[in-house]
Amino acid sequence: MEDTKENSLLAGDTFEEAGKKTMKHNGDHEEGVHTITQKGDLLKMAKAKMGELREENGRLKLLLAQMLKDYQSLQKNFLYIVKQEEANKKSTDTIFSSTPRQESTDQEEPGLISLSLGRGSSTEPNKKDEKKNQNFNGGRLLSLGLDLDYRFDQLINSSTSTEPADVDEKKKITSSEHSFHEDQLKEEEPIIETWPPPSKNIKTMRNGGRDHEDEQVMEQTHLKKARVSVRARCETTTMNDGCQWRKYGQKTAKGNPCPRAYYRCTVSPNCPVRKQVQRWVEDMSILITTYEGNHNHPLPISATAMASTTSAAASMLQCRSSTSQGLANSGLLDTSVSTSAAANFHGLNFTTENIYNARPHHQFYFPNNYSSISSSNYHPTITLDLTTAPTNYNSSSHFNRLISSSTSNLNFSSPSSSTNYNSLDQPYSSYMQMNNVLAPPPPPPPPHHHHQSTINAATTKVITSNPNFQSALAAAISSYIASKGAADDHQQNMIGISSSGDNNSGLNNLNKWVPVQVNSHESFPIMPAAAVYSTSSAQNRSSTGCASSFLNKLVSSNNNSQQQEAGNYNMSDVPEPSLPFSTSKSSDSGSP
DNA sequence: CGCCTTTGACCAGCGC
DNA sequence: GCGCTGGTCAAAGGCG
Numbered sequence: 343m344e345d346t347k348e349n350s351l352l353a354g355d356t357f358e359e360a361g362k363k364t365m366k367h368n369g370d371h372e373e374g375v376h377t378i379t380q381k382g383d384l385l386k387m388a389k390a391k392m393g394e395l396r397e398e399n400g401r402l403k404l405l406l407a408q409m410l411k412d413y414q415s416l417q418k419n420f421l422y423i424v425k426q427e428e429a430n431k432k433s434t435d436t437i438f439s440s441t442p443r444q445e446s447t448d449q450e451e452p453g454l455i456s457l458s459l460g461r462g463s464s465t466e467p468n469k470k471d472e473k474k475n476q477n478f479n480g481g482r483l484l485s486l487g488l489d490l491d492y493r494f495d496q497l498i499n500s501s502t503s504t505e506p507a508d509v510d511e512k513k514k515i516t517s518s519e520h521s522f523h524e525d526q527l528k529e530e531e532p533i534i535e536t537w538p539p540p541s542k543n544i545k546t547m548r549n550g551g552r553d554h555e556d557e558q559v560m561e562q563t564h565l566k567k568a569r570v571s572v573r574a575r576c577e578t579t580t581m582n583d584g585c586q587w588r589k590y591g592q593k594t595a596k597g598n599p600c601p602r603a604y605y606r607c608t609v610s611p612n613c614p615v616r617k618q619v620q621r622w623v624e625d626m627s628i629l630i631t632t633y634e635g636n637h638n639h640p641l642p643i644s645a646t647a648m649a650s651t652t653s654a655a656a657s658m659l660q661c662r663s664s665t666s667q668g669l670a671n672s673g674l675l676d677t678s679v680s681t682s683a684a685a686n687f688h689g690l691n692f693t694t695e696n697i698y699n700a701r702p703h704h705q706f707y708f709p710n711n712y713s714s715i716s717s718s719n720y721h722p723t724i725t726l727d728l729t730t731a732p733t734n735y736n737s738s739s740h741f742n743r744l745i746s747s748s749t750s751n752l753n754f755s756s757p758s759s760s761t762n763y764n765s766l767d768q769p770y771s772s773y774m775q776m777n778n779v780l781a782p783p784p785p786p787p788p789p790h791h792h793h794q795s796t797i798n799a800a801t802t803k804v805i806t807s808n809p810n811f812q813s814a815l816a817a818a819i820s821s822y823i824a825s826k827g828a829a830d831d832h833q834q835n836m837i838g839i840s841s842s843g844d845n846n847s848g849l850n851n852l853n854k855w856v857p858v859q860v861n862s863h864e865s866f867p868i869m870p871a872a873a874v875y876s877t878s879s880a881q882n883r884s885s886t887g888c889a890s891s892f893l894n895k896l897v898s899s900n901n902n903s904q905q906q907e908a909g910n911y912n913m914s915d916v917p918e919p920s921l922p923f924s925t926s927k928s929s930d931s932g933s934p
Numbered sequence: 935c936g937c938c939t940t941t942g943a944c945c946a947g948c949g950c
Numbered sequence: 951g952c953g954c955t956g957g958t959c960a961a962a963g964g965c966g
C-alpha cells in the first residue's frame with residue numbers, strides 16, 4: 343500500500359513537471375504558429391517545436407500509463423479493504439443477529455455505504471414512499487446494487503468459502519484483475535438502450551415470468567430512464583448539439599405554456615436516444631434540453647462532447663442513486679441532511695430537483711450552480727445549467743494546473759489519512775483528500791455543520807469507490823470548462839488531449855483520466871472523453887441551431903490546423919486501461 | 935420521392 | 951374506477 347502511494351506521488355510529481363514543460367512548449371508552439379503567418383522562415387523552428395511536443399507526448403503517455411497502473415493498484419487495495427471490512431461486519435452481524443438491525447446499519451462503516459445500496463434498508467420507508475419509489479429507486483438501486491454487489495459478493499463469497507479468506511481473496515483480486523472489469527462491463531451491458539420503451543419491454547419480458555428477468559427489466563428500465571438535462575440560453579427552437587434529430591411529437595405540459603417537443607436521434611434508425619426540448623417557464627429565453635439514452639452509433643465529432651456528457655451522467659445517476667440510498671440506509675442522510683452534505687461537497691453544486699417543477703429534493707453541489715441532479719421519481723435527471731456564467735476562472739493557470747495535478751493521489755484509504763488539503767500545489771489530490779478527511783473544506787460551508795464531516799466522508803467514499811460518478815462529474819465539469827473556454831475564446835484552456843479520427847474515440851476515452859481544474863482552487867479528475875476536442879478530424883459543421891451551443895463552440899474553437907500539426911497529445915495509443923468506468927462504447931458496441 | 939414537421943389519437947402510469 | 955398527464959404513434963401535409 344505504501345509502495346503504491348509512493349509510486350503515485352512519484353508519478354504525480356513527474357507528471358506535474360512534465361505538464362509544466364508541456365505548457366511551456368505548448369505556449370511556444372502557439373506563439374510560433376502565430377508568427378508563421380507573418381514570417382514563413384520560422385517554419386523550421388515550429389517544426390522543431392512540434393518534434394519536442396511529440397517527445398513530450400510520448401513521455402506523457404508513459405506517465406499516464408504509470409498513473410493508471412497506480413490507480414488500479416489503489417483500487418485493488420481499496421477493494422481488499424472493503425472486503426475485509428465487510429467480512430468484519432458480517433461476523434459482527436452473526437454475533438448480534440438477534441438484535442434489531444437498525445443499530446448495525448447505523449454503525450456501518452462509511453466506506454461501505456455504497457455496498458449496501460439497494461439492499462436492506464434500515465430506515466423503513468412508509469408504504470407510500472415505498473410504492474412510489476419502487477419503480478425508480480428500488481429498481482434502479484437494484485440495478486446498482488447488482489452492479490456493485492456483484493463485485494463485492496464475489497469478495498464476500500470468497501471470504502466465506504471453504505478456502506482461507508485471504509488466499510481466496512488475493513487470488514480473486516489478482517486473477518480477476520481484468521475479469522473484474524470485464525465483469526463490470528458485463529454488468530453494465532444491460533445499460534444498452536433498447537427500444538421499444540421500458541414499459542413495453544416490461545410487458546413483454548414479464549411474460550417470461552421469471553423474477554430475475556423482471557429484475558433485469560427493471561434494471562434496464564431505470565437505466566434507460568436516466569436523463570441529462572441541459573439548460574442554456576437559446577433563441578432557436580432547439581440547441582445544436584451535433585446530432586441529427588427528428589421531431590416525433592409535441593405536447594403542452596401542464597404548468598408550462600410552452601409546448602414540449604419530442605425528438606429522436608436519426609443518425610441511426612435504431613438509436614434509442616431521445617430528447618425533449620422545452621422553454622423554461624420562468625425564463626423563456628432558456629431552453630431546457632433533456633437527453634435520454636446512449637447513442638448506439640458513431641457520432642459526429644461535434645456531438646461527442648454532449649454524448650459523452652449524457653452517457654457519463656447516466657452512469658453518474660446510477661451511482662448517485664446508490665449513494666443517496668446508501669447514505670439513507672445507513673442513517674447518515676435524509677433529505678435535509680443531504681442538502682447540507684451537498685453544500686459541503688467542496689463547493690460542488692448538485693441540486694436535486696424536478697427540472698420542470700423545480701422542486702428540490704436532494705442537493706449536491708457543482709460549481710456555480712452549474713449542474714444539478716434531479717431525483718424525480720421516475721426520471722433521475724442531472725441538469726447542466728449553462729445559463730450562469732462561471733466565475734473565478736483563469737484559463738491560463740487552469741491548464742497548468744490540470745497538467746500539474748496528479749490522479750495518482752487518489753485516496754481510497756480511510757478517512758483517517760492525514761492530508762494537507764489546503765495545498766493548491768496538488769489541486770486534485772487536495773480535492774479528493776479534502777473530501778476524505780473529516781473536516782470542512784476551506785470555503786465557508788452552509789448550515790448543518792454537525793453532519794458535514796460524516797456525510798462528507800461518506801459521500802467521498804461512495805464517489806471514490808464508483809468511477810461512474812467520477813466520470814459523470816468529469817464530463818459535466820469538462821462541459822463547464824468547455825463552455826467557459828469557448829466563451830473566453832481561449833483555445834489553450836481546453837483539455838490538452840484529444841482523440842484521433844475515430845468518431846467513437848470520445849466515448850472510448852472515457853477510460854482515460856486527466857486531472858482538470860475547474861477554478862483556482864478546485865481540480866477534478868476528468869476524462870478527455872467528455873472533454874474531447876478532437877482536431878484531427880475536424881468537422882466544420884455549421885451551427886444551425888442555437889448560438890449557445892457551447893459544445894460546438896468548443897469543438898470549433900479547437901478545430902485549427904495548429905493543433906493538428908502539433909499532433910495533439912493523442913492518448914489513443916496509451917495502453918488501454920481496464921478502469922471500471924462505464925464507457926458508452928462498451929455498452930453500445932454490442933448493439934447493431 | 936424522401937425526409938421532416940404537425941397534430942390528433944392512443945396508451946400507460948399515477949393520484950384521488 | 952376514473953380522470954389527468956406524459957409520452958408515443960401514425961397519418962397528413964409541407965418542403966427541397
